[in-house]
Amino acid sequence: MPRFAANLSFLYPEVPLIERIGKAAADGFGAVEYVSPYELDKDVIADALTETGVVQALFNLPPGDWAAGERGIGCLPDRVEEFRRGIDTAIDYAKALKCPTVNCLAGLAPTGADAAELDRTLADNLAYAAPRLADAGIALVFEPINRRDMPTYHVSTTDHAERIMAMAGVDNLKIQYDFYHMQISQGDLIPTFERLFDRIGHVQVADNPGRNEPGTGEINYGFIFAELDRLGYAGWVGCEYKPKTTTTAGLGWMAPYLRRA
Numbered sequence: 001m002p003r004f005a006a007n008l009s010f011l012y013p014e015v016p017l018i019e020r021i022g023k024a025a026a027d028g029f030g031a032v033e034y035v036s037p038y039e040l041d042k043d044v045i046a047d048a049l050t051e052t053g054v055v056q057a058l059f060n061l062p063p064g065d066w067a068a069g070e071r072g073i074g075c076l077p078d079r080v081e082e083f084r085r086g087i088d089t090a091i092d093y094a095k096a097l098k099c100p101t102v103n104c105l106a107g108l109a110p111t112g113a114d115a116a117e118l119d120r121t122l123a124d125n126l127a128y129a130a131p132r133l134a135d136a137g138i139a140l141v142f143e144p145i146n147r148r149d150m151p152t153y154h155v156s157t158t159d160h161a162e163r164i165m166a167m168a169g170v171d172n173l174k175i176q177y178d179f180y181h182m183q184i185s186q187g188d189l190i191p192t193f194e195r196l197f198d199r200i201g202h203v204q205v206a207d208n209p210g211r212n213e214p215g216t217g218e219i220n221y222g223f224i225f226a227e228l229d230r231l232g233y234a235g236w237v238g239c240e241y242k243p244k245t246t247t248t249a250g251l252g253w254m255a256p257y258l259r260r261a
C-alpha cells in the first residue's frame, strides 16, 4: 500500500510552512517533505512533527538562492565550497528532524557553460556528499526535472542521471523519480521505473498537464500505485502537486488508500 507524504512546498499554501504540518496530519498524511527547511529553526520543526505525529520524509540540500531563481547548486563549478558547507547544514537538520533522505538539486546550467564541466562538478559533489551522509545514516537522492518547467535544468532524464551516478561511483546515491517530470521528459513511466527500481530512492507524484492532483490528467495513477506495490516500493510517495482548489478538498484521490491502510 503506498504511503503518502505531503509536500508542503506545494500543499496548504494558504498557511505558513510550519502550520502546514498539522494540516497534513489532520488530512491523514503520515509524513511531510518540502524544498527547504533551512528558513525555520530545526527545533521548532521537530516539535511540530512530534506534536502532530507525522514524520519527516525528505528535504533538499541547501538549494542556493531560491527566491532569486536558483534551483540548486550541485552542478555549478563556482559554488563547490558552498555546496560542501551545505552538507553539514543538511546533516544537522536531518538529524534533528530524523529525516532519512535528502535530495540534491543539480541546478540550472549557466548560459554558455561547458556541459561536461557541469557533469564533472555534479558527480564530484555527489561523491563528496554520499559517504558523509551515509556516515550520518542519511540516504542521498537526486532528481531529473523536466525542461518545460525549468528550461535550463541540468539533469532532465534518467539516462543523464545514470551517467552522473556512474561518474560519481559511490554507494548511497539514488534517483528521485518524480512521475510528473518523467512523464514530460521521457514517458514510459513504469518500464523505466521497473528497470531502475534498485536505483530509485524516492518517488513523487503529480498529474500532467497542470501539475495538479493525481487523477486530474493523463497519468494513470491507479495503475502506477498498484505497480509500486507489485514491485515492492516501500518508501514514501511525495505528493508534490498544485491543488486545483484547496488541498483538503482535492484529496479524494487518496481516500481509497487511507481507508485500506
Ligand SMILES: O=C(O)C(O)C(=O)CO
Residues within 6 Å of the ligand: 034, 035, 060, 071, 103, 105, 143, 145, 178, 181, 204, 240
Ligand atoms: O520536482 C520538484 O520541483 C522538486 O522535487 C524540488 O524539490 C525542487 O523544485
Ligand SMILES: [Mg+2]
Residues within 6 Å of the ligand: 143, 178, 204, 240
Ligand atoms: Mg519533484
